[in-house]
Amino acid sequence: MSAPTHTIAIASDHAGFKYKEAIKAMLLAEGHTVKDFGTYSDASCDYPDWIRPAAEAVARGEFQYGIVLGGSGNGEAIVANKVKGVRCGLCWNEQLAIWTRSHNDGNVLSLGERTVSLEDAFKIVRTWLATPFEGGRHLPRVQKIEKA
Numbered sequence: 287m288s289a290p291t292h293t294i295a296i297a298s299d300h301a302g303f304k305y306k307e308a309i310k311a312m313l314l315a316e317g318h319t320v321k322d323f324g325t326y327s328d329a330s331c332d333y334p335d336w337i338r339p340a341a342e343a344v345a346r347g348e349f350q351y352g353i354v355l356g357g358s359g360n361g362e363a364i365v366a367n368k369v370k371g372v373r374c375g376l377c378w379n380e381q382l383a384i385w386t387r388s389h390n391d392g393n394v395l396s397l398g399e400r401t402v403s404l405e406d407a408f409k410i411v412r413t414w415l416a417t418p419f420e421g422g423r424h425l426p427r428v429q430k431i432e433k434a
Contacts, residue, residue, distance in 0.1 A: 291316070292415060295349040297323035297340035299333035299362070302355025305399045305407055309353060312408055318415075322348065337365040343369035344393055353411065359398035366394045369396035373431060378402050380413040387417035391428045 294313060294434050298306035312318050322379055323340040325331050337354045344352040352372070354362040359376045366374035374394035375386030378401050386392035397407055419428075 289416065291318045292351055293319045293321075293349045295321050295323055295340040296354070297325075297326060297336040297342045297352070297362075298355035299336060299357075300328045300330050301357030302359070302362070302397070302399045303328045303342040305404060306353075306355050308399070308404055308408060309355070309397075309411055311421045312411070313328065325367040333361050334365045337362045338369065339368040341369040341372045341374070341394055344372070350393070351415065353397065354394060355397045355399060357398055357400045359396040359401065363394075363396035366396065371432070375408050376412065379406070380409055383410045383414035384417050387414055388420045389424045389427075390431075391424070 294303065296306055296310055308426050310320050310322055326335040333356050340352050340354060343349050354366055356362040363374045363376040372394050373390050373392045375390060375392045376396040377383045377386055378396050397410065
């Protein structure tokens with residue numbers, strides 16, 4: 287039985303461009319549907335211009351998940367989390383990816399190209415996508431996030 291596939295919005299700034307391209311190729315090869323919201327080169331740019339449209343598309347329900355990338359991933363997570371309905375977690379290892387999905391029902395993942403190896407980034411993405419939300423005691427907390 288093959289793993290489930292997802293619809294994914296992806297975006298980066300110039301500092302996350304290389305990983306965005308590699309992760310996009312990996313996701314497509316694994317059968318996911320991916321829309322690239324940019325940037326489309328490693329030329330210097332302002333990350334909110336690319337991250338916000340991807341996060342908004344996830345919030346509107348056009349995509350199940352989003353992945354945003356930058357140098358550290360911090361600014362990208364901040365921008366994504368400004369969008370109502372987005373729960374973006376910055377992850378630099380697989381355990382954080384598990385908790386972001388299982389405890390927070392994270393729907394956007396933020397990664398920093400300068401903080402993890404590409405091999406680890408692939409592992410984080412795969413783990414994040416494969417981890418279900420646990421619900422239970424976590425559900426009321428997620429509901430409070432949505433009301434905030």
